[in-house]
Amino acid sequence: MSSRFPASLVGFAAAAALLSGCDREERQSRPKPFGETVPSGDTPLEVRAAAYERNAFHISQGQRLYSWMNCVGCHAFGGGGMGPPLMDDKWRYGGRIDQIAATINEGRRNGMPSFRGRLSEDQVWQLAAFVRTLSGQTRKDAVAGRTDDVSNRPPLSQTVEETIRQEDPTPQ
Amino acid sequence: MPTASGRRPVLVRPGRNGYMYVQDRRTGQVLSATPYGFINSSKGVDLKSGHLLPVKAKEPRMGRVVRNVCPAAPGAKDWNPSAFSPATGLIYIPHINLCMDMGTLEANYIAGTLYVGAEVKMYAGPGGHRGIFTAWDPIRRRKAFAIKEDLPLWSPALATAGGVVFYGTMDGWFKAIDARSGKLLWRFKTASGIIGQPISYRGPDGRQYIAVMSGVGGWAGAIIANQLDSRDPTSALGFVNATKDLPKRTAAGGRLHVFALPR
Numbered sequence: 347m348s349s350r351f352p353a354s355l356v357g358f359a360a361a362a363a364l365l366s367g368c369d370r371e372e373r374q375s376r377p378k379p380f381g382e383t384v385p386s387g388d389t390p391l392e393v394r395a396a397a398y399e400r401n402a403f404h405i406s407q408g409q410r411l412y413s414w415m416n417c418v419g420c421h422a423f424g425g426g427g428m429g430p431p432l433m434d435d436k437w438r439y440g441g442r443i444d445q446i447a448a449t450i451n452e453g454r455r456n457g458m459p460s461f462r463g464r465l466s467e468d469q470v471w472q473l474a475a476f477v478r479t480l481s482g483q484t485r486k487d488a489v490a491g492r493t494d495d496v497s498n499r500p501p502l503s504q505t506v507e508e509t510i511r512q513e514d515p516t517p518q
Numbered sequence: 519m520p521t522a523s524g525r526r527p528v529l530v531r532p533g534r535n536g537y538m539y540v541q542d543r544r545t546g547q548v549l550s551a552t553p554y555g556f557i558n559s560s561k562g563v564d565l566k567s568g569h570l571l572p573v574k575a576k577e578p579r580m581g582r583v584v585r586n587v588c589p590a591a592p593g594a595k596d597w598n599p600s601a602f603s604p605a606t607g608l609i610y611i612p613h614i615n616l617c618m619d620m621g622t623l624e625a626n627y628i629a630g631t632l633y634v635g636a637e638v639k640m641y642a643g644p645g646g647h648r649g650i651f652t653a654w655d656p657i658r659r660r661k662a663f664a665i666k667e668d669l670p671l672w673s674p675a676l677a678t679a680g681g682v683v684f685y686g687t688m689d690g691w692f693k694a695i696d697a698r699s700g701k702l703l704w705r706f707k708t709a710s711g712i713i714g715q716p717i718s719y720r721g722p723d724g725r726q727y728i729a730v731m732s733g734v735g736g737w738a739g740a741i742i743a744n745q746l747d748s749r750d751p752t753s754a755l756g757f758v759n760a761t762k763d764l765p766k767r768t769a770a771g772g773r774l775h776v777f778a779l780p781r
Binding site: 424426 | 623625626628629630632633634637740745746747748749750751752753755758
């Protein structure tokens, strides 16, 4: 018995040495949300927000509406164009889901048209829920793994960090 | 101008589709159309009808992505005007060398929104340079010289009677080259990218001046002017994918530079 104890210790040390040589693949279980530069205001978040924000069905519906309603034309898939980017941390009119819904409903100066009357209130909120996913504000398991359309970009279920690593293999 | 069918009054224009058109200016008849940039989306121009002969494999297809289409959506050249020098007989074309992957989608018409059923990603064409400055001999129908530029060329050209040609680059260099050889004679670094038209004028003091605006923008410079996000390759209708490095190379600006030429 007395000889077994040191032997198992040696075995344990060897196993520990072996294990330390293996690097477990690092994955992020959810995207890291970006900070927002625009304060979200004093008003409490609308009660509807919770129903849409983490709901896979609403987000995927919003994703289709994003293409169908030509959001892509000006905002691309979050990077922007004639319209401002939607995947960064700058929000002129607030980045909360109810604020985005208000922007879609009301329209904004310098080109953002009002979609009131073109979309139901339900659809506006679905669209706003999808817009939030572009900047990684939504849980990964609620976001669609692929789009319905042809795509030139990595799936939204990947985190932004993963996307960058894929394009630039050199370690940061 | 002397052409294959004798001396004709012509107009010459570098087309966006990459062909240098020589047309009879009375009838519009296309006398010749010669590629001045890299093209794989068309086989040529039918001289009888004047129509482009498209390559079937590069035609847009609904619901598909067609890859490696050259030239890309802005064309082999975009808005920036070329210059003609009567002294050398050459046409100076600042243009771009970009190709694209293009996905075609159903577009919905909604007033006030963009009506474009395409998802585009652009990148450098063969050679890896995104811009090229071509001096074209319209009579011999071939290039006299070409200067490769890393970034897309978005500035027009200016040819002077003194045998000097001016143009600017998107990283802020204002260049003067020899109109015959293309040799770089002088350059000046401005604070922002140049997409403005250089002009030449005689001042009240009798001296010749060259003026150019420095201040990056336009489609190619939208990544800076509109502060776009380069993580999305489709930003600015796919142009951002080809100009990701621009924010590292130059900054937003707006300054008029005027240079006095030596007496």
